[in-house]
Amino acid sequence: MHDPENTLKPLRGVEGDVIALRTGQGGAGGVVRIARAAESVLRRMLRDDPTAPVDLRLRALSPDDVPTGTLLAELRRRDRLPMELAASFHELSAAANRLATEGGDATPRDVEVAVAAADGLEQHVLSNPYEARLEDPVLTPRDETLIPQSPEDPEPVHAVPTAGRMRSPLPWVLGAAGLVIAALLAVLLLRGRGPDPLREATTAYGKGDTARAFALFLDAARAHPKSAEPHYYMAQIYRLKRRPQEAARELREGLQLAPDDARLHTELGYLMLDQGSAPQAAERFNTAVHLDSSNARAWAGLMTAFRRSGRPAEADRVLARAPVEVRSLISSVRADTATYAAPAVPAPGTVAAPGTQPGMAPQTAPAGTYPPDTFGTVAAPPLQP
Incomplete structure (x- = not known):
């Protein structure tokens, strides 16, 4: 036998x-x-x-x-x-x-x-x-x-x-x-064959279920070890939960896999803004707009970084050289709203940001208004400075 x-x-x-x-x-x-x-x-x-x-x-x-x-x-x-x-x-x-x-x-x-x-x-x-x-x-x-x-x-x-x-x-x-x-x-x-954890994760993220989305992004990172996509979204979730160290770690791993991913540079720029490092954030946003000139979040972040660095004239020049469709989008969802990380409220007697009056609080975006994700996946959650 x-x-x-x-x-x-x-x-x-x-x-x-x-x-x-x-x-x-x-x-x-x-x-x-x-x-x-x-x-x-x-x-x-x-x-x-x-x-x-x-x-x-x-x-x-x-x-x-x-x-x-x-x-x-x-x-x-x-x-x-x-x-x-x-x-x-x-x-x-x-x-x-x-x-x-x-x-x-x-x-x-x-x-x-x-x-x-x-x-x-x-x-x-x-x-x-x-x-x-x-x-x-x-x-x-x-x-x-x-x-x-x-x-x-x-x-x-x-x-x-x-x-x-x-x-x-x-x-x-x-x-x-x-x-x-x-x-x-x-x-x-x-x-x-079988469900794609990355697709399921982005769907859950778009619906606001960050807990389930994060678990699925972890699965996606294991299933696709050479993909930077899961690290991009996990960094956003960590930043939303105010855990900057973990967010920075995910962004480092993502940039090692995809050093020319404009979204990763943009997200790192917003993380730097959160930490009060506006000049360094401006460098990241500048890199992002050179990699993807249609990235509205990067253009808005660059404007915000210049304003927070005390360089309003450069912020205005950024808006002037941004693509027409980006200027139109930023005009409808202002870069000085909470959606794109709000600058400080102008003090009386100072020059107000375009679209506001001196001494007035900046406009706020409607609830649920997210900055556009120019890569065609899900929108990012609101970015809080």
């Missing part, structure tokens, strides 16, 4: 690498070794398959005789390997080839795929042992018997039929190509 542990022997040899990757201590070498062990397990699965032709089983352990694509195709054709597991191994194999040929460090995705493939393959082999005897119902004639098992060979095999040796490999090649394409499609489908 089939011995699952014998099939899994190559994976057992790299258990240390799996544990190291799972605990964040492994690297590229571990990914490559796990990929090779996983392929060896798949080859043993084909060698042990009682429904596979004898000549195929005899060649299963040789990569030269049975390439990886053919190996996957044969296992899939016999329903011995789930599509999800085949897709996972295909991605792992591609990552291992890249690391082995190009060098470099393993990415978080490489580590995730290696651990998932090892765990999935182990579970699949242990839960699906081959119960049938090692027979070949297709190629073995009724009057042909099995070769008696040798005492030195614990695993019985068939006599190799002559007809099997002469069979053309073309059907296998075509089948392998089809299965490789199917595996690639499966990888793409699997990546896009």
Whole structure:
């Protein structure tokens, strides 16, 4: 009978690498070794398959005789390997080839795929042992018997039929190509399957449910470690909760991932305004408007920063050189309202900001009026200085 542990022997040899990757201590070498062990397990699965032709089983352990694509195709054709597991191994194999040929460090995705493939393959082999005897119902004639098992060979095999040796490999090649394409499609489908935490988070944020949104943004940051988007929104939530240190941390991480993201520079500018650092905030807002000249929040923040720095003439010049649509927007939702971080109320006898009278309190934006998010996602919450 089939011995699952014998099939899994190559994976057992790299258990240390799996544990190291799972605990964040492994690297590229571990990914490559796990990929090779996983392929060896798949080859043993084909060698042990009682429904596979004898000549195929005899060649299963040789990569030269049975390439990886053919190996996957044969296992899939016999329903011995789930599509999800085949897709996972295909991605792992591609990552291992890249690391082995190009060098470099393993990415978080490489580590995730290696651990998932090892765990999935182990579970699949242990839960699906081959119960049938090692027979070949297709190629073995009724009057042909099995070769008696040798005492030195614990695993019985068939006599190799002559007809099997002469069979053309073309059907296998075509089948392998089809299965490789199917595996690639499966990888793409699997990546896009299930709810997107970032999309759900921005929806919750837009509805004002910051607690649920923050939890989902954390999930999105783990699911998309190279995306700056979750850090942008978590920084806004931290700032809204008046936790500037955490907000600054998220903005630093976001800017490391996307140093040219105008929204991150804009949000950092408002954080600096909150802390009373108007001159430094002006530098951030200036960077943001150079990166995205349609970012109304950045233009309004730059005006506010100049005013708070005692440079009202420069604030007026900013408004004058802002794009027409931005000037129109700022005129309708004033930069000196609470929406864009309000400047101090003009004292009697001083020059009032455009649109106000000396000694009068500035206009306030209607409740729920948010500065526009020019990237087309959800609007930011009101920014309190």
